[in-house]
Amino acid sequence: xxxxxxxxxxxxxxxxxxxxxxxxxxxxxxxxxxYRRGIRAIGVDEIVKRAGVTKPSLYRSFPSKDELAASYLxxxxxxxxxxxxxAVAAHPGNPRAQISAFLTRVGKRTQRPDYRGCGxxxxxxxxxxxGHPARVVSxxxxxxxxxxxxxxxxxxxxxxxxxxxxxxxxxIEGAYISGQLFGLGGxxxxxxxxxxxxxxxxxxx
Amino acid sequence: xxxxxxxxxxxxxxxxxxxxxxxxxxxxxxxxxxYRRGIRAIGVDEIVKRAGVTKPSLYRSFPSKDELAASYLxxxxxxxxxxxxxAVAAHPGNPRAQISAFLTRVGKRTQRPDYRGCGxxxxxxxxxxxGHPARVVSxxxxxxxxxxxxxxxxxxxxxxxxxxxxxxxxxIEGAYISGQLFGLGGxxxxxxxxxxxxxxxxxxx
DNA sequence: TGACAATGTTACCGATCGGTACGTATACAT
DNA sequence: ATGTATACGTACCGATCGGTAACATTGTCA
Numbered sequence: 001x002x003x004x005x006x007x008x009x010x011x012x013x014x015x016x017x018x019x020x021x022x023x024x025x026x027x028x029x030x031x032x033x034x035y036r037r038g039i040r041a042i043g044v045d046e047i048v049k050r051a052g053v054t055k056p057s058l059y060r061s062f063p064s065k066d067e068l069a070a071s072y073l074x075x076x077x078x079x080x081x082x083x084x085x086x087a088v089a090a091h092p093g094n095p096r097a098q099i100s101a102f103l104t105r106v107g108k109r110t111q112r113p114d115y116r117g118c119g120x121x122x123x124x125x126x127x128x129x130x131g132h133p134a135r136v137v138s139x140x141x142x143x144x145x146x147x148x149x150x151x152x153x154x155x156x157x158x159x160x161x162x163x164x165x166x167x168x169x170x171x172i173e174g175a176y177i178s179g180q181l182f183g184l185g186g187x188x189x190x191x192x193x194x195x196x197x198x199x200x201x202x203x204x205x
Numbered sequence: 206x207x208x209x210x211x212x213x214x215x216x217x218x219x220x221x222x223x224x225x226x227x228x229x230x231x232x233x234x235x236x237x238x239x240y241r242r243g244i245r246a247i248g249v250d251e252i253v254k255r256a257g258v259t260k261p262s263l264y265r266s267f268p269s270k271d272e273l274a275a276s277y278l279x280x281x282x283x284x285x286x287x288x289x290x291x292a293v294a295a296h297p298g299n300p301r302a303q304i305s306a307f308l309t310r311v312g313k314r315t316q317r318p319d320y321r322g323c324g325x326x327x328x329x330x331x332x333x334x335x336g337h338p339a340r341v342v343s344x345x346x347x348x349x350x351x352x353x354x355x356x357x358x359x360x361x362x363x364x365x366x367x368x369x370x371x372x373x374x375x376x377i378e379g380a381y382i383s384g385q386l387f388g389l390g391g392x393x394x395x396x397x398x399x400x401x402x403x404x405x406x407x408x409x410x
Numbered sequence: 411t412g413a414c415a416a417t418g419t420t421a422c423c424g425a426t427c428g429g430t431a432c433g434t435a436t437a438c439a440t
Numbered sequence: 441a442t443g444t445a446t447a448c449g450t451a452c453c454g455a456t457c458g459g460t461a462a463c464a465t466t467g468t469c470a
Contacts, residue, residue: 124386265416
C-alpha cells in the first residue's frame, strides 16, 4: 500500500527539520484535546490516532502520559506569558493600564464560544495530588501570576499591595472559571470593569 | 468458606435499619472520594470497596456512575445553600452584612488543610460537555448563585447591581479555585476584605 | 410456616486504560 | 553495497474501566 506513504510525504514535504517530526504533531494534538476536553478524559490512543502516529512514537518522545500533559502545560505557560507581556508592553510604566489591558483581553477571551477556561487552573482541578507533573507546572504558573500582580499593585500605589494583588488574582481566576461555566453573557464579561472598581477603591487617597 | 460470612455478620450486626442501608453508605463514601480526589479519578470499585458493599448494590440504587456523581452534587447543593442561608439568616434585612458573613466563612473554609475547592466548580471542570448529569447540577447551582448575588447587590443599593453581583461571583469563584491551588496563606484568605472594598466602591454615593 | 419482595453476593462481561517487546523501514556515512 | 543509527509500525501486555446476569439471604406479613 504505497498510497499512505505518498500522503505522508506530501504532508511532511521537502527537507524539513529532521529530528522531532512526530513529537510536534503529538504535542499539538494533545494540546488541543487536553484543553478542550480535559486531560483525564483523553486517552493516549485517541491522541496518537488523531496525530496519525502510533503509541510507541508517543512514548519515545514523552516518558508518560503525565509528562505529555506537563509538556502541554509548559507550552500553555509560554503562550500565557506572551499574552500577559503583550498587555504590559502596550502601556510602558503604567501598571494600571497594563492590568486593564490584560483583563479586557481576558474578558473577551472568556466570551468566545469555544472557551474552556484556563488550562492551568483546569489541570490543577483534575490533579489535586501534590507532586503530580501536571500540577507542578500549574502551581508554578499561578505563583508567578500572584507575584506579578502583587508587584504591579505596589507599582500602582495601592494602600495594601498584597491585598489588591490577591484581589485581582481572585477576579482573574473567577473569570476563567465562570467563563466556561456560564459561557456568553456570563459574569466573566464584567471582569475588567469590576477589577477597575476594586483598583480605584484600593489606591492611596 | 464460612469465615467471611461470620465477619460480615459481626460487622453488620443486630437488627439494623432495613430500607436504604447501603445506598446511604455508598453516597457518603462517594461524596468524600469524589470531592477529595475528583469524580473521574475514582472508580466504582473503590467506592463499593470502601463502603463495604458490592457493585450490584450500587447499581440498584443508582442507574450509573454519572448519576451517582449527580446525586453527590445534589447533596452538595443542599449543604451549600444551607451554609449560604445561615449567613443570610444571621443578618436579617442587611444584605451587605449577609454577603460579608458568607465570604468570611468562605475565606475560612478555603484555609483548611483538606480544602479541595467547590465541588460544583470542580465537577464542571471535569465534565465540560453540555448535558452531562453532573454538569447539569453544577450549572444550575451556579445560575442560582448568580441570581441571588445580583438580587442582594440590588438590595444593597448598588449603582449597577448586575455588575456588582457578577463581581462578587468572580471573587467567590476565584476564592474556591485559589483556595485549592495555593492552600494556606493563599489569595483566598483575603476574599472578604477585597469583596468589601468592591462593594464600597459600587454603592450609590 | 410459607410466600414475596427487597437487598446482598459471587463471578463475570467487553471495552479501554497506560505502556512495551520486537520487528521493519529509512537516511546517511563509509 | 553495506554497516549503523534512528524513527516508525504491528501486535500485544496486565490492569482497570463501567456495568450485569444469576444466585443467596434477609425481613415482612399472611
